[in-house]
Every structure is written in C-alpha cells, then in structure tokens.
Amino acid sequence: MNEALQHLLKQLGEAVSEWTQVGANEVRLTVSPEHWREVVQFLHDDALWQMDYPADLTVWDTGTGFGVYLRLWSSVHNHNVIVLTSISREQPRIASLATLYPGLNWHEREMYDMYGVIFEGHPNLKRILLPDDWEGFPFRKDYVAEPSGDPLHGPQPVD
Amino acid sequence: MSMPVSPEKQSTLSTVDILSQGMVINVGPQHPSTHGVLRLILTLDGEQILHCEPVIGYLHRGLEKMMERRPYRHNVPFTDRLDYLAALSNNLGICQCIERLGGVEVPERAQYIRVLLMELQRIASHLVFLGTFGTDLGATTMFLYAFRERELVLDLLEECTGARLTYNWIRVGGVPDDLPEGFGEKVLGFVKTFRQRLEEYDQLLTRNRIFRSRTQGIGILPKELALAYGTSGPVIRASGMAYDVRKAAPYEVYDRVEFDVPVHEQGDVWARYLVRMEEMRQSIRIIEQVLRDIPDGPVQTKLPKVFKPPAGIAYSRIESPRGELSFMMVSDGSPNPLRVHIRAPSFVNLSVLPSLLEGTKVADLVAILGSIDVVLGEIDR
Numbered sequence: 001m002n003e004a005l006q007h008l009l010k011q012l013g014e015a016v017s018e019w020t021q022v023g024a025n026e027v028r029l030t031v032s033p034e035h036w037r038e039v040v041q042f043l044h045d046d047a048l049w050q051m052d053y054p055a056d057l058t059v060w061d062t063g064t065g066f067g068v069y070l071r072l073w074s075s076v077h078n079h080n081v082i083v084l085t086s087i088s089r090e091q092p093r094i095a096s097l098a099t100l101y102p103g104l105n106w107h108e109r110e111m112y113d114m115y116g117v118i119f120e121g122h123p124n125l126k127r128i129l130l131p132d133d134w135e136g137f138p139f140r141k142d143y144v145a146e147p148s149g150d151p152l153h154g155p156q157p158v159d
Numbered sequence: 160m161s162m163p164v165s166p167e168k169q170s171t172l173s174t175v176d177i178l179s180q181g182m183v184i185n186v187g188p189q190h191p192s193t194h195g196v197l198r199l200i201l202t203l204d205g206e207q208i209l210h211c212e213p214v215i216g217y218l219h220r221g222l223e224k225m226m227e228r229r230p231y232r233h234n235v236p237f238t239d240r241l242d243y244l245a246a247l248s249n250n251l252g253i254c255q256c257i258e259r260l261g262g263v264e265v266p267e268r269a270q271y272i273r274v275l276l277m278e279l280q281r282i283a284s285h286l287v288f289l290g291t292f293g294t295d296l297g298a299t300t301m302f303l304y305a306f307r308e309r310e311l312v313l314d315l316l317e318e319c320t321g322a323r324l325t326y327n328w329i330r331v332g333g334v335p336d337d338l339p340e341g342f343g344e345k346v347l348g349f350v351k352t353f354r355q356r357l358e359e360y361d362q363l364l365t366r367n368r369i370f371r372s373r374t375q376g377i378g379i380l381p382k383e384l385a386l387a388y389g390t391s392g393p394v395i396r397a398s399g400m401a402y403d404v405r406k407a408a409p410y411e412v413y414d415r416v417e418f419d420v421p422v423h424e425q426g427d428v429w430a431r432y433l434v435r436m437e438e439m440r441q442s443i444r445i446i447e448q449v450l451r452d453i454p455d456g457p458v459q460t461k462l463p464k465v466f467k468p469p470a471g472i473a474y475s476r477i478e479s480p481r482g483e484l485s486f487m488m489v490s491d492g493s494p495n496p497l498r499v500h501i502r503a504p505s506f507v508n509l510s511v512l513p514s515l516l517e518g519t520k521v522a523d524l525v526a527i528l529g530s531i532d533v534v535l536g537e538i539d540r
Contacts, residue, residue: 053402054389056474060489060498069487069500071474075386075400078407084472103389106510129216129539139224 001025001079004048011046015039026080033085036068037095043072043081044100050076054101059111061141065089066117070097070104087117096122114139181209186524188217194291194528195535197509203521211516213509218539226499231257231466232331234499239325241501241537244287247280247316248479249537250329253499255410255475256486257331261468264460269333270411271453275346276319276328277411277477278442278449282353283312284480285435288532292432293364295529296373301364308356311349318342331466333459343450350443357439365436374429378515378527381426388511391504392482393438394531397423397430404478416448428523428530435532467494481505481532503537 005027009016015035020028031039043051051072060067070083087094096119098105108119109128116137119125127134136143187198196217202210222241226234238249251273258265265273286309293301313323318339320328328335364370380390385398395402403420405413421437423430470492476485482504489498508531515527 052386054387055476055483056485056487056500056502058487058498058500058502060500062497067489069472071485071487073407075402080408082472082474101389102384102387103507103510106506129219131216138221145224 001027001077004046004077004079007046007048008042012039012042025078026082028082028084030084033068033087033094036083036085037097037100039083040070040072040097041100043083048077049079049081050074051079051081052076054097054103054107055080057097057104057107057111059115059117061115061139062086063141066092066115068094068117092117093120094118095120096125098122113137116140188214194533197528197533197535197538199512199524201516201521201524206520206522208516208519208521208524211513213512215509215535215538218535220540222540223499223501227496230494231260231468231496234496235329235331236325236327238501239327241503241540242479242481242484242505242534243324243536244534245280245284245480246324246326247276247320247329248477248484250327251277252475252477252479252484252486252501254329254331255477256473256488257466257468259475260471260473260488260490261331261466263332263462265333265411266457266460267412267454268337268456269458271449272334272338272458273329274411274413274416275338275446275449275453276316278445279312279316279346281442281480282439283309283316285439286312288435288480288529289360289364292529292532293370295525296370298364298367298370301360304356304359304363308353311352315342315346315349318345330459332462333457335459337458343453346446346450350446353439354443357436360436365433371429373523373526374432374530375427376425377428377523378519378530379426380511380515384511384514385426388514389507390482390511391507392478392480393431393434394482394508394511396421397434398426399424402483404476404483408476410475410477412449415452416445418445428526431530431532465494467492476502479504481534481537482508484537501537501540503540505531505533505535506538509533509538 015031016029018030043049051074053073053075055073056071058069065086065088068085072081096108098108108122111117112125113127113130114137182203184201184203188196198214200212201208222237226237235250235253238253239246241249286305290302290305317323320326380398382399385395385400401420401422406420418441421434423433468490470490472489474485474487476483484504485502487500488496491497
C-alpha cells in the first residue's frame with residue numbers, strides 16, 4: 001500500500017490535495033473536481049492499484065455545495081480507496097465514470113435524481129427512482145418537502 | 160392495385176415477412192415472479208429478449224432523507240424496512256456505521272451474539288430464496304419444505320428478539336439484552352434437524368433433472384462483468400470471484416471462526432443456486448463455533464443520552480445474505496446525521512440484469528431474475 005501510495009502521489013501530486021491512510025489497506029484521497037476522472041482512471045489502470053470493483057458512489061449536500069464520495073476496491077491487492085471531492089451548488093457538474101465502471105451507471109443516475117448533479121458523459125442520465133415528471137431534487141437541503149395536495153388525485157384546486 | 164406474386168415468393172411470405180422484431184412487452188410491477196414491485200420493459204424478437212429496461216422506484220420512501228431528520232439511534236428501526244427478509248443484517252449495518260463514526264467499542268459477548276444472529280438470519284433469507292425460486296420454476300413443493308424450516312428459525316429469532324420479521328434488535332454499542340435461557344441448546348437442536356433437511360432439499364431439487372435443465376447454462380454472468388458492475392454476494396461468487404466481506408474485511412468476530420467461501424466458476428443460474436445452498440451449510444458451521452466459544456460478559460456499552468459523534472465521514476460494510484451492504488454517514492457534529500447513504504446489494508445486482516437477459520429466451524427470465532434474489536425494499540429505499 002505504501003509503495004502504491006507514493007507512486008500515486010508522484011504521478012498525480014497536484015491533483016490530490018489531501019490524503020490519509022486508514023489502517024493497513026485503506027486510503028482516503030481528496031481531489032479537485034477537474035481531476036476527478038483522471039485520478040480514477042489512474043487508480044483503475046495502474047498495476048500497483050488495479051481498482052477494478054466499483055463499490056459505492058454517493059453525494060451529500062453540505063449546505064454550500066455538494067460533496068462527492070466514491071469507494072473502490074481492488075480484487076487483486078485488496079486495497080480500499082475512498083475518493084472525495086466537492087462541487088459548487090451553482091454548477092453541480094462532474095465527469096461521469098459510468099463508461100469506466102458500468103456499475104456506477106445506476107449510482108450516478110440516482111444521484112442526479114436526488115441532487116440534480118450532472119454527470120458529464122453519462123450514457124443515460126435520467127431519473128431512476130422518482131417519476132420522470134417529478135419537479136426538483138428532493139435530497140437537497142433547501143427542498144420543501146410539503147405535500148402539494150392529494151397524492152392520489154393530483155393537486156387540488158385552490159378556492 | 161396489387162402486384163402478382165410468383166408462387167416461390169408466396170411460399171416464403173408467410174414466414175419471413177411477418178414483422179416479429181421489436182415487440183415491446185411489459186412485465187410487472189404486479190407480477191408474482193418479480194418478487195416485489197419491479198417492472199421490466201422487454202423488447203422481444205419472437206421468443207428472444209433483445210433489450211430489457213428495469214423500472215424501479217415504486218417503493219421509494221425517501222428513507223435516506225428521513226434519517227437526516229432524526230437522531231442517529233432513532234434510525235435503526237427504518238433499516239428493518241430495507242431488506243425485509245434480513246432485517247437483522249440491516250440493523251447491524253447501520254449500527255456499525257454509527258459505532259465507527261463515534262468510536263464506540265462493542266463488548267466481546269455482544270459481537271458473538273451478533274454473528275450468531277447474522278448467520279441464523281442468512282439461513283432464513285436463503286430459505287425464502289429457495290422456496291420462491293422453486294415455485295418460480297414450477298417446483299411448488301419446495302416452497303412448503305423451505306418455509307417449514309424457516310418457521311423454526313423465525314421461532315428462534317422470535318424467542319430472542321420478540322419479533323418475527325422487523326426485529327430492530329441490534330443497538331449502537333452492542334445488543335439490548337442477553338440471549339434467553341437455554342437458547343444455545345435450542346439453536347443446536349435446530350442445527351441438528353436442519354442438517355438432515357438440507358439433504359432432503361438436495362434430493363428434491365439439486366438432483367432433480369428438470370430443475371437442472373432449467374438452470375444449467377442459463378443466464379451466464381462472466382467474471383469480468385460481475386466485477387465491473389460491482390455485483391456482490393452469491394451473484395459474484397457464482398461467477399468465480401471469491402469476494403466475501405466476512406473474509407475481505409472481517410467485522411465482529413468473523414476472523415475468529417472457521418468457514419469456507421463457496422465459489423463456482425460457471426456463473427449461471429445453477430451456480431448461484433449451489434452457492435446459496437453451500438452457504439447455508441457454512442452458516443451452520445459458524446453457528447456451532449460461536450456457541451462453543453461465546454464468552455460471558457456485558458452485552459452493551461453505555462452511551463450518553465444525547466449521542467453526538469465528531470464531524471467526519473464513516474462507512475461500514477457487511478455481508479448481508481444478498482451481498483455487500485454498506486452504510487455511509489456524514490456527521491457535522493450535531494445529534495442528527497448530515498447524510499446517510501445506503502449501498503443496497505440488490506440495487507447493484509439488479510443493474511446487471513439487462514446485460515444478463517440480452518439474447519436469452521423469455522421463458523428463462525423468471526429463472527434468471529429469481530437467481531439474483533432481489534428485494535425491492537432495499538432497491539427503492
């Protein structure tokens with residue numbers, strides 16, 4: 001793990017702003033959103049990493065922006081890597097990883113569904129859990145989750 | 160005015176020119192073999208499936224958002240409603256995540272009790288798979304056999320937790336109570352019976368020729384695809400990848416018990432069935448070792464009334480009966496979590512279904528879907 005980590009920092013030093021090693025085989029990297037795809041591609045391809053298993057991807061609302069969390073596992077080295085980044089509220093865009101890891105396809109669709117984060121280059125970015133005509137992104141902290149009328153028969157006329 | 164058709168052309172017209180390509184049919188959401196409210200939009204060419212698009216979300220309750228509005232420990236009962244066939248696994252998943260976030264230690268005896276319950280839960284869940292999978296393929300008798308034994312497990316779990324389906328029995332920092340008096344003997348009695356019953360299942364299904372021809376060589380998932388899609392549990396182990404969270408990242412006391420991870424190379428429906436059958440045998444092994452080694456002592460760590468973990472990100476991952484179940488939490492230091500994310504194994508395993516179904520026959524759809532063993536409660540969350 002140490003050797004692999006040194007190799008990564010040497011190759012992609014400017015993209016990784018922060019890193020911590022947790023235990024023997026887990027590392028957490030904080031990267032800038034511009035280098036998101038580049039770092040993950042490196043972890044996927046490099047012989048010392050070979051992160052071939054897309055374990056998890058999610059987004060959270062910090063109030064001022066969105067955090068993005070990606071967890072990868074390597075079936076070859078048993079490494080665990082968590083890659084973190086943050087994107088702005090005004091421009092919630094980040095490169096899609098769905099072509100690199102087909103398993104992230106649905107995760108990215110779900111995060112678009114709930115947070116409205118645009119994954120650029122995603123082959124099929126549309127809502128997955130909510131109906132297609134749903135308005136707004138319900139997991140955002142500023143979403144007003146008040147029912148607007150009868151859920152069975154649509155909005156009721158106001159008199 | 161119609162053109163005269165030559166006799167040769169006329170003879171071919173009837174079979175060739177019938178438009179059979181691209182017929183769209185709808186399966187579900189209310190269909191007994193979809194095991195919940197799952198809808199599949201199939202594009203068919205005759206009997207062959209060209210394309211499949213799963214439509215999910217009929218059971219979406221926004222549990223992750225609801226959890227943001229409640230104190231950490233109030234969220235445990237919600238997890239019973241995720242994978243309702245293995246509620247205890249979900250309870251453990253969220254409790255482990257909160258424990259990691261707050262740095263809570265769990266007493267040794269509680270860890271052993273947790274492992275014991277996890278394995279009983281795995282048997283109960285795999286028995287539901289076995290029963291419903293048999294019914295899907297026309298072996299209705301299997302359902303009665305499997306549910307007979309599941310009843311025995313549920314009786315045990317009821318005696319311990321007080322509930323039969325939504326247990327809510329794992330707590331942050333341990334388990335709420337010690338095992339009931341004489342529980343170990345009862346479990347051992349069940350294990351003895353169950354071992355013989357597994358032989359009965361083998362006679363009924365594993366050596367059944369019709370069952371074999373319905374499952375062997377059907378719905379093959381290659382190892383590379385299984386990895387790239389992030390599938391887990393019996394699905395990935397049936398494709399030749401020995402990935403089990405209990406071995407890859409041992410939690411509780413799984414590093415102190417001996418068990419094998421069943422792996423099959425074929426990647427077909429049959430292999431997924433075999434993996435689950437062998438997993439039940441391994442669960443028995445684990446249960447026997449736990450009952451032999453379980454130490455005395457307290458079962459719960461005392462925690463403050465208002466539980467405020469420090470700010471940070473934590474995740475937990477466990478091997479639920481369906482695969483890698485992972486909870487991820489972000490804390491900002493307040494009594495409520497800022498974000499809870501549930502990585503549901505069924506959600507990921509289902510995403511591989513379109514690739515599995517491409518080019519197969521409609522008649523095999525039910526077998527392939529049944530072999531993935533999805534629970535819609537955790538897909539839709």
